[in-house]
Amino acid sequence: MIESFHEFVVQRSAALSRTAYLLTGDHQHAEDLLQSALARSYRHWRRIRDGDPEAYVRRVMYHQQVSWWRRRRVTERLEAEPTERARTDHSDGTALRLSVAAALRRLTPRQRAVVVLRYYEDLTEAQVAEVLGCSVGTVKRHGHDAVVRLREIAPDLVEAVPERSAR
Structure with missing residues (x-):
């Protein structure tokens, strides 16, 4: 069981990490979200490994992100124009x-x-x-x-x- 879960994590972490970043907009929060989703998914691995485990992990991430957002409710104020302009050309x-x-x-x-x-x-x-x-x-x-x-x-x-x- 552990080997199949490890193999899944190695193969799909990059794609799941990108999705987590798009959901959170922050690399650290994305890492936390993915780790939380993988930990929750591991508990049910025997049941989900033969189906579509990636879809299960994504669903856990979406629900976890909404749950975190509801608890946090931190309002961010975004300015129309940044106060400092970057000097490097992107x-x-x-x-x-x-x-x-x-x-x-x-x-x-x-x-x-x-x-x-x-x-x-x-x-x-x-x-x-x-x-x-x-x-x-x-x-x-x-x-x-x-x-x-x-x-x-x-x-x-x-x-x-x-x-x-x-x-």
Whole structure:
């Protein structure tokens, strides 16, 4: 049992870590979130190892992040313009990633989870509903609200995304 869990952790930690970072917006919190989810998953490893253990760990992460957020309720105040400008020139890709991360942090935990699952993990609305334990309508509502909110708080991201061609 321990060997199969260790093998799973070695193979999937990088992908799970990226998802945790997108959910939290902070590397240290992402590490804590992933470790917590893996610890919880280990307790049930015999039951989940033959199914889809990665989906189980992701679901634990999404629920744990919402739980932490509810307990913390620390409000952060984000300024429209940074008080200090960096003197080094960053590449366009880095600036875009930072903008996306900052915009995701300003969404509610549920909206952030839906956006990450739908657009980063490329899950269907039904799969997102299953992972989050809610209805497809709830997923659609949170997704819609998240896109509207992202357009309000980060209009520069809309311009950075290439248009999809009509099919």
